[in-house]
Amino acid sequence: MPMILLIEDNHDIAAMVGEHLEASGYELDYAADGITGMHLAVTQPFDAIILDLMLPGMDGMEICRKLRGEAARNTPVLMMTARDTLEDKVAGLDAGADDYLVKPFELEELDARLRALLRRAGGDLAPELMRLADLEINAGTLEVRRAGKRLNLTPIGLKLLIELMKASPRVMSKRALERKLWGDIPPDSDALRSHLYKLRKAMDKPFENQLLHNVPGMGYRLADLDED
Numbered sequence: 001m002p003m004i005l006l007i008e009d010n011h012d013i014a015a016m017v018g019e020h021l022e023a024s025g026y027e028l029d030y031a032a033d034g035i036t037g038m039h040l041a042v043t044q045p046f047d048a049i050i051l052d053l054m055l056p057g058m059d060g061m062e063i064c065r066k067l068r069g070e071a072a073r074n075t076p077v078l079m080m081t082a083r084d085t086l087e088d089k090v091a092g093l094d095a096g097a098d099d100y101l102v103k104p105f106e107l108e109e110l111d112a113r114l115r116a117l118l119r120r121a122g123g124d125l126a127p128e129l130m131r132l133a134d135l136e137i138n139a140g141t142l143e144v145r146r147a148g149k150r151l152n153l154t155p156i157g158l159k160l161l162i163e164l165m166k167a168s169p170r171v172m173s174k175r176a177l178e179r180k181l182w183g184d185i186p187p188d189s190d191a192l193r194s195h196l197y198k199l200r201k202a203m204d205k206p207f208e209n210q211l212l213h214n215v216p217g218m219g220y221r222l223a224d225l226d227e228d
Contacts, residue, residue: 007037034058053081096155
């Protein structure tokens with residue numbers, strides 16, 4: 001039975017979502033503020049976190065950043081917020097959220113998005129340590145090094161790199177990468193290109209050998225072509 005952490009300060013919404021999830025067969029823990037929610041998120045083994053954006057004590061953005069950065073946790077996060085602009089959605093995803101649900105929402109949509117997060121997290125795990133040439137990813141600590149130098153990647157950039165590494169040296173299509181990162185609702189047509197640019201700038205630009213390659217008309221792949 002999946003264990004879900006709900007972090008929401010609106011008691012009416014929390015009660016509605018909590019009752020629905022428990023009736024749907026999930027186990028549930030609950031926090032009404034960001035500090036308590038962050039403590040639970042890093043001390044308990046949850047299968048997914050449903051996280052409100054506007055919270056007392058610590059907002060959802062900060063929780064996501066700390067969870068992915070300082071705590072090095074990859075627990076799937078579904079962010080809930082009334083903010084529905086493209087910029088808001090991209091900011092939430094960049095902070096480390098895996099999906100974004102705009103209030104008000106139907107409980108059926110919450111169910112579908114939560115199931116998709118749990119499917120992706122449970123059925124497609126990365127090996128603990130992955131290497132390609134002088135690039136090394138520790139999927140346990142979420143630490144990335146190249147030529148011994150630690151790379152500072154955004155949460156989305158890290159997820160993107162892990163997916164490309166798992167597929168390497170195969171090509172992944174644009175649509176396949178978008179589905180891995182955002183499910184069936186990518187933020188916009190240029191979001192993936194922007195994240196790939198940032199990833200290439202951090203991972204390839206400072207080094208002599210390029211590992212991230214665009215395959216025209218097909219997609220992208222991570223490969224050491226110097227070995228071909």
